[in-house]
Amino acid sequence: MTNSMCREREQNPLPPKHWGVRGAVLTGLVRILATFLCVAVPAIMAQSQPTVGEPLPPWEPGMLDIHQINIGKGDAALFVLPDGTTMLLDAGATVRDRPPHYDAPPLPDDSRRPGEWLTRYIHDFHPDGEDGALDYGVISHFHGDHMGTVTDDSPLAESEAYRLAGITDVGNAIPIRTMIDRGWPDYDFPEPLDNRMVNNYRDFLAWHAEHADMDIERFEAGRGDQIVLRRAPEDYPGFALRNIAVNGEVWTGEDLEVRNRFPEHDPPSENNSSIAFRLRYGPFAYFNGGDLNGVIPEHAPKWRDMESAVAWVTGPVDVHALNHHGFRDAANSFFLSVLQPRIHILAVYAASHPGPGVMRRMMAEDIYTGPRDVFMTNGLWDGRRPHLVDLFGEDDAEWLEEQIEGAAASQGHIVVRVEPGGESYRVIVLEDSDESRRVLSVHGPFESGSGA
DSSP: OHHHHHHHHHHOOSOOGGGHHHHHHHHHHHHHHHHIIIIIHHHHHHHHSOOTTSBOOOOOTTOEEEEEOOOSSSOOEEEEOTTSOEEEEOOOOOOOOOOTTSBOOOSSOSSSOHHHHHHHHHHHHSTTGGGOOEEEEEOOSSOHHHHOOOOTTSOBOTTSSSBOSTHHHHHHHSOEEEEEESSTTTOOSSSOOOSHHHHHHHHHHHHHHHHSOOEEEEOOTTOSSSSOOOSOGGGOTTEEEEEEEETTEEEOSSTTOEEEOSOTTSOOOTGGGOOEEEEEETTEEEEEOTTOOOOOOTTSOGGGOHHHHHHHHHOOOSEEEOGGGGOTTSOOHHHHHHHOOSEEEEOOOBTTSSOHHHHHHHHOTTTSOSOOEEEESOOOOTTOHHHHHHHHOHHHHHHHHHHHHTSSBSSSEEEEEEOTTSSEEEEEEEOOSSSOOBEEEEEEEEETTTTO
């Protein structure tokens, strides 16, 4: 309607003479409105669109923003939901013994702890800025690249109740209203979780529950009411987040019914205990499954393939955060054939991410047809190539290099910005070598639900 009004305004600038004075006044008012619609509104909308070389325009009510944050040390994603509800999924800050250049360098640099860099990023994109609290903090599973490795060098919090690393570092600086993980309250599945990292995390939870009114919950497969809009849910009835799996239990698709994937004598690994969920906003759909496995050895029990189990109830999605960083045990053919993602996002931090087999499956037209794009947080950092050769051999290393270089993006923070209502979305890559939040590239808009 606006386009036709603009054309009418251009073609018929004056009212017919027989309209008289009243008609002329009415026409004048209409033309003022048309001028606003044709000139001012597009100008305002243009200001809100991401532009290469400029900082990312702020989130606005009705948008859904998913930030895959790159600090080079693991997995972390900030969700700003349509009503301004916020969720941090993981806060990876891994410390491990690897050869030089096997892992990506810390970003923007090593002058701050990973948790400090995450905190500053969240402050920049939280709807309430530095005063904002996180409505939800979610830990997919208990590995350092998802929650933060604790070492002797991890400083004590001011309270001296816990050390600062990953999620405890972020939660020490930004209030978290509700923490959700796979283990609360006993942390004893599939066996007691008694290590320095988890014990420190539990100390963090206990202190904040007592002194900061933090709520703590165990993620429950099947629920659609555990992570919800908290500010104005009535304004966005098309938003829903469904808990798909945790601790080897998978939602069946019926009410709150779940099925235990694993027999008692062979419980799930830590990776296969990961939280998995599907987010929907109108026709837009997104899946995240932590470090779930889907490619298992030939003679391994089939129940260890968690990806196929969750695929049935997840269905087609627009955006898929690749399981287990694209390691060789993820993204099996059946899983991909069901989800059919238009966009693959890889949180890459090690030379083994992604494996050549994973990349081939993601791009294979005989698994599912249609276009698809791959976005990686880290690509070919200095010193990575020798490790690719050691891991995969010269031929596969060369092929993988070509695929990384040909990806839609292979370096930066990756932001999925879904338009109000969820009908379309863009993927925006931001500078990660500094804190400018400068847009490096803009992809889309993509029509939501086109793969369904």
